[in-house]
Amino acid sequence: MQNDITFYQRFKSDILVGLKVITIRDRSESHFKVGDKLRVGTFETDEYFCTIKIISVTPITLEQLTEEHAKQENMTLSDLKKVISDIYPNENHFFVIHFSLL
Numbered sequence: 195m196q197n198d199i200t201f202y203q204r205f206k207s208d209i210l211v212g213l214k215v216i217t218i219r220d221r222s223e224s225h226f227k228v229g230d231k232l233r234v235g236t237f238e239t240d241e242y243f244c245t246i247k248i249i250s251v252t253p254i255t256l257e258q259l260t261e262e263h264a265k266q267e268n269m270t271l272s273d274l275k276k277v278i279s280d281i282y283p284n285e286n287h288f289f290v291i292h293f294s295l296l
């Protein structure tokens with residue numbers, strides 16, 4: 195069966211133990227709806243590793259990211275801003291996708 199969303203392998207362990215409960219994506223991955231159940235795979239190999247349920251999808255800019263978002267990503271705020279800027283160069287409009295592990 196196909197996966198619905200992928201995460202870099204380096205995030206997998208944090209997701210599986212509940213330390214990472216949000217993901218910040220651009221508009222191309224903002225179509226998920228509250229209650230959707232998504233199969234999750236690794237970006238590198240598309241190997242399935244868990245299923246998540248969408249709690250909320252909220253628009254945000256890079257400047258609006260807070261310490262709370264960083265905590266939900268299990269990172270410092272400066273690391274989070276760098277990670278997002280590295281993944282999405284020249285983009286400022288994002289969506290915070292809050293999820294729970296099923």
Ligand SMILES: CC(=O)Nc1cc[nH]c(=O)n1
Binds near residue numbers: 201205216219237
């Ligand atoms: C594959 C991929 O884009 N992964 C991302 C992007 C942003 N946040 C995140 O947690 N994972």
